[in-house]
Amino acid sequence: MDQIFRIYEDKLLKSGLADPGAPLLGLLDARLSWNRDDIACAELERLFDHLSINSLVFSQPAEPYRSIVDYLAETSGGIIFPGDCETRTFLHDLPVSFNFSSESIILALKERKSVIIPGHGIITYGTVGLEQAYVTFSSVCFACFVKFFSDYLFDVKHGKINNKRQNLFDLLVKRLDPAPCFKASLMKGPFDSAMSVRKAIQEAGMLIVEHRLVDSYFGNISFCYNDTLYISQTGSSLDNLQGFIDPCPLDGSSCTAITASSELPAHLKIVKNTDSKAILHGHPKFSVILSMDCDIEKCECRGQCHIKCPHERFVGDIPIVSGEVGSGPHGLCNTVPEAIKDRPGVIVYGHGVFTAGQTDFNRPFKNLIKIENDCRAEYFNRIR
Amino acid sequence: MYGWCGKIARLNLSDQTWSVETADPEILKKFIGGRGLAGYYLSKRITLNWDDPDMPLLIFTGPLVNTRSPTSGRMTIMSRSPLTGTVGDSSVGGSFGTELKKAGFDGIIITGKSHTLSGIEILNASIHVTDACHLAGRQTGYVHSLLKGKGSTAVIGPAAESGVVFSSIIVDRHFAAGRSGIGRVLASKNIKYITVKGNGKTKIFNTQDLRKAREDVFRLAAASPILLGEFGISRFGTGALYDLMDARCMMPTDNFRQTKFSRASLMNAHAFKKRYAPKKIGCRGCHILCKKITKNRTSIPEFETMSHFSALLDNSDINTVIRANRICNEMGMDTISAAATLACFSEISQKRLSPNEIVSLLLDIGKKRGMGTELGMGASTYAKRLGRSDLAMAVKGQELPAYDPRGAYGMALAYATSTRGGCHLRAYPVSHEILRKPVATDRFSFKGKARIIKIGEDLNAVADSLTACKFIFFAASLEEYARIYTAVTGIKTTGQDLYKTGERIYYNERIMNAANGFTEKDDDLPGRFFDSPGYKNTSIDIDPIDREAFLKARSNYYMVRKLDKNGMPVPDMARKLGLVVL
Numbered sequence: 004m005d006q007i008f009r010i011y012e013d014k015l016l017k018s019g020l021a022d023p024g025a026p027l028l029g030l031l032d033a034r035l036s037w038n039r040d041d042i043a044c045a046e047l048e049r050l051f052d053h054l055s056i057n058s059l060v061f062s063q064p065a066e067p068y069r070s071i072v073d074y075l076a077e078t079s080g081g082i083i084f085p086g087d088c089e090t091r092t093f094l095h096d097l098p099v100s101f102n103f104s105s106e107s108i109i110l111a112l113k114e115r116k117s118v119i120i121p122g123h124g125i126i127t128y129g130t131v132g133l134e135q136a137y138v139t140f141s142s143v144c145f146a147c148f149v150k151f152f153s154d155y156l157f158d159v160k161h162g163k164i165n166n167k168r169q170n171l172f173d174l175l176v177k178r179l180d181p182a183p184c185f186k187a188s189l190m191k192g193p194f195d196s197a198m199s200v201r202k203a204i205q206e207a208g209m210l211i212v213e214h215r216l217v218d219s220y221f222g223n224i225s226f227c228y229n230d231t232l233y234i235s236q237t238g239s240s241l242d243n244l245q246g247f248i249d250p251c252p253l254d255g256s257s258c259t260a261i262t263a264s265s266e267l268p269a270h271l272k273i274v275k276n277t278d279s280k281a282i283l284h285g286h287p288k289f290s291v292i293l294s295m296d297c298d299i300e301k302c303e304c305r306g307q308c309h310i311k312c313p314h315e316r317f318v319g320d321i322p323i324v325s326g327e328v329g330s331g332p333h334g335l336c337n338t339v340p341e342a343i344k345d346r347p348g349v350i351v352y353g354h355g356v357f358t359a360g361q362t363d364f365n366r367p368f369k370n371l372i373k374i375e376n377d378c379r380a381e382y383f384n385r386i387r
Numbered sequence: 388m389y390g391w392c393g394k395i396a397r398l399n400l401s402d403q404t405w406s407v408e409t410a411d412p413e414i415l416k417k418f419i420g421g422r423g424l425a426g427y428y429l430s431k432r433i434t435l436n437w438d439d440p441d442m443p444l445l446i447f448t449g450p451l452v453n454t455r456s457p458t459s460g461r462m463t464i465m466s467r468s469p470l471t472g473t474v475g476d477s478s479v480g481g482s483f484g485t486e487l488k489k490a491g492f493d494g495i496i497i498t499g500k501s502h503t504l505s506g507i508e509i510l511n512a513s514i515h516v517t518d519a520c521h522l523a524g525r526q527t528g529y530v531h532s533l534l535k536g537k538g539s540t541a542v543i544g545p546a547a548e549s550g551v552v553f554s555s556i557i558v559d560r561h562f563a564a565g566r567s568g569i570g571r572v573l574a575s576k577n578i579k580y581i582t583v584k585g586n587g588k589t590k591i592f593n594t595q596d597l598r599k600a601r602e603d604v605f606r607l608a609a610a611s612p613i614l615l616g617e618f619g620i621s622r623f624g625t626g627a628l629y630d631l632m633d634a635r636c637m638m639p640t641d642n643f644r645q646t647k648f649s650r651a652s653l654m655n656a657h658a659f660k661k662r663y664a665p666k667k668i669g670c671r672g673c674h675i676l677c678k679k680i681t682k683n684r685t686s687i688p689e690f691e692t693m694s695h696f697s698a699l700l701d702n703s704d705i706n707t708v709i710r711a712n713r714i715c716n717e718m719g720m721d722t723i724s725a726a727a728t729l730a731c732f733s734e735i736s737q738k739r740l741s742p743n744e745i746v747s748l749l750l751d752i753g754k755k756r757g758m759g760t761e762l763g764m765g766a767s768t769y770a771k772r773l774g775r776s777d778l779a780m781a782v783k784g785q786e787l788p789a790y791d792p793r794g795a796y797g798m799a800l801a802y803a804t805s806t807r808g809g810c811h812l813r814a815y816p817v818s819h820e821i822l823r824k825p826v827a828t829d830r831f832s833f834k835g836k837a838r839i840i841k842i843g844e845d846l847n848a849v850a851d852s853l854t855a856c857k858f859i860f861f862a863a864s865l866e867e868y869a870r871i872y873t874a875v876t877g878i879k880t881t882g883q884d885l886y887k888t889g890e891r892i893y894y895n896e897r898i899m900n901a902a903n904g905f906t907e908k909d910d911d912l913p914g915r916f917f918d919s920p921g922y923k924n925t926s927i928d929i930d931p932i933d934r935e936a937f938l939k940a941r942s943n944y945y946m947v948r949k950l951d952k953n954g955m956p957v958p959d960m961a962r963k964l965g966l967v968v969l
């Protein structure tokens with residue numbers, strides 16, 4: 004089997020997105036190859052005839068995603084509309100196909116990057132490689148997870164939970180990953196070379212992934228050393244940052260960091276406007292879910308919370324701000340740097356968490372875990 | 388009709404007559420507009436010589452032009468290329484496309500030959516051919532100034548008039564239809580300039596859907612480090628790529644003898660920004676605004692120009708880069724080809740060109756003086772005459788842009804298969820090989836690249852036909868643009884349907900080239916890339932490209948593109964796409 008298949012099977016398993024033996028991966032150059040034989044291959048081969056794609060992932064997601072995805076799909080009426088930032092920006096919405104036939108799958112994939120077939124799994128594709136299909140697969144799972152738990156919270160408050168959903172919820176709660184916990188310590192600052200800075204970033208990246216504080220592998224990390232911000236590249240896997248960290252001189256004298264994370268503007272503002280040097284950004288699930296729970300009944304901005312929430316909102320002492328990915332008038336770079344001053348971290352509506360520290364990643368990492376665990380506890384408080 | 392005007396103007400310069408024809412809606416659907424539609428009309432005449440009076444020069448916009456669709460102010464100018472003999476086109480911005488639509492035309496087909504040097508002036512639905520003898524030999528800037536008030540302007544310079552094969556057409560002073568030597572076709576028709584002005588509106592099928600789809604694209608653009616990020620092209624211009632090419636050790640240096648330029652850090656976009664403090668401008672309707680001009684309206688060079696007039700010529704004088712760019716624009720010649728031809732000359736004559744020599748040679752080329760006469764034939768012809776074809780860094784006679792193919796194998800394949808010769812924009816693999824979008828691919832591997840390049844070619848064929856700017860596809864995809872297309876035209880489509888259309892447009896170009904005798908022999912790179920290494924140090928080796936692997940990838944490409952094993956179009960496939968092999 005091709006090495007590349009093994010890499011993506013591994014990724015799917017390690018990030019808890021699929022069970023061993025489940026993923027079916029296809030890759031087409033001049034010839035089509037699969038990671039294994041499967042009866043589905045014949046049907047899925049047609050996708051390559053009808054779509055301008057070069058790779059495909061088909062898998063039943065692992066629990067708890069599987070039950071969530073199936074539930075959302077079955078109750079959807081054909082398209083699932085998650086409200087998290089990742090979906091809003093990149094996937095838009097999630098089409099469902101109620102039967103496993105190439106015609107109906109193709110119809111969905113002609114319009115969107117993924118299709119959910121309840122009882123069968125999720126299909127995603129890439130035009131330049133499996134990485135793309137993998138990323139989409141992971142985003143779908145993440146989006147569905149967030150949607151299920153935030154819808155539940157909303158509907159519980161409005162007394163709209165039926166037995167079926169309650170039973171599923173109870174079951175899922177039992178299957179949740181244990182709350183992340185970290186007792187050891189990361190590399191201690193202050194760092195005395197660019198080399199150790201890079202090492203510290205790599206270490207933090209690895210731990211973030213290990214503790215599932217990101218959806219799949221994405222988030223971003225930076226450290227400011229000697230007037231240069233070292234930052235993870237856009238689309239890099241946080242558990243493998245060696246060779247994927249861009250140096251970005253603060254005086255702007257080089258554009259090499261054009262490949263840096265989309266959130267570079269926010270990172271730069273934080274290090275320029277605060278004493279912080281070490282910044283972490285992840286997408287821990289319950290922080291994202293809780294950020295979307297707003298009780299302000301008559302808010303004039305309902306529906307636009309992600310770009311212009313006018314209210315000061317908090318979980319404990321952690322502010323929740325609005326802001327979209329990257330730059331632009333609604334970019335989170337306009338909200339996060341201000342909000343993070345003198346605070347352990349900030350939650351961005353429907354998106355994720357930023358934490359910052361002054362000498363190394365110990366404090367920001369612990370805060371990231373703490374914020375997520377506080378949000379998780381608070382979530383279960385609110386449904387009671 | 389929504390989106391399109393549904394009208395195409397035909398102008399015959401020989402007898403100075405013009406007419407308007409109604410576009411066949413089926414053809415519009417099949418070829419969209421811009422490059423696709425121009426290609427459809429060109430294919431009927433493609434075997435004529437480029438300077439045959441019956442050879443058309445086509446200027447086409449697309450259905451999204453003159454609407455609120457993002458980055459859709461562009462158009463294509465196409466004919467048969469005097470430089471390569473292939474299909475020759477150039478996508479260009481500014482306001483021309485928008486004005487043409489406002490005037491009521493999706494495109495204009497110019498044939499024949501004017502008896503004396505003339506101008507074409509389009510004002511809403513009327514076309515006038517005017518005398519332009521007094522403008523003979525005039526630089527483009529001067530002509531643009533004279534035409535003030537006549538709307539958008541497209542102008543050739545002295546280079547085209549004196550027969551330089553890589554002449555450009557300069558639109559609205561700052562935007563170049565640079566590649567393929569398209570300016571020379573206009574010169575052969577004795578046309579010095581074209582102006583267009585209109586005040587019509589383009590009808591939109593569903594404005595609300597358009598607004599929604601537009602927001603989706605804006606959101607993606609904002610999330611894109613390359614477009615609107617801290618170091619993106621909106622802030623720094625396309626020169627933002629310069630440092631990255633340096634960091635990746637793939638900056639063509641010394642006529643591609645090296646891939647690393649020691650003084651790159653002093654010649655980067657930041658250096659230009661600091662020195663010239665430029666402001667942003669852009670194509671009509673674009674919110675990215677990637678062009679930079681100084682206070683006295685001098686253009687800051689695009690990335691390719693920056694790179695080739697520095698590294699490729701081993702020049703470390705920043706002002707010479709600015710001057711070279713200005714001369715090329717004033718003379719009306721393609722900066723990439725001009726710089727690469729000088730680099731070829733420099734290597735053959737074994738001497739490094741001083742800043743003054745660069746400047747004076749460019750002027751000589753534009754004015755057809757001394758050495759300039761020979762260099763105006765382009766690197767390939769020049770090198771061939773001296774028996775040194777191996778030193779012309781070109782594909783199908785078109786000089787290569789500023790990405791060394793030894794540093795990105797998808798680019799190597801894309802250069803070879805490009806239907807207009809040495810060009811990075813047909814498949815634009817820079818996106819994934821260098822900029823990590825939509826995800827990163829291994830730049831030192833041919834694995835999977837055949838299909839990736841084919842898909843990229845189809846995508847960009849669609850972009851050039853809608854028309855939309857290729858840069859937006861660093862962030863968005865046809866998925867979002869399909870919704871825009873549907874909102875504008877009312878024609879239901881999907882991202883994947885558009886890919887199919889792109890495939891048709893590209894195959895049509897392969898058919899045209901095949902009809903002119905192009906075969907797999909022409910889908911190749913200069914030998915240097917297979918036998919000489921580029922930069923080496925402890926952390927990176929830019930090795931020669933493995934010839935076997937390249938050939939394998941190319942034959943894979945033929946399979947994926949559904950050509951025969953010699954790269955020739957197959958009647959069966961053509962039929963499936965609704966085309967015929969010529």
Ligand code: SF4
Nearest residue numbers: 669670673675677856
């Ligand atoms: S990004 Fe630049 S080239 Fe593209 S449409 Fe905008 S201004 Fe024109």
Ligand SMILES: [Zn+2]
Nearest residue numbers: 222284354355
């Ligand atoms: Zn994020």
Ligand SMILES: [Zn+2]
Nearest residue numbers: 297299302312
């Ligand atoms: Zn609110």
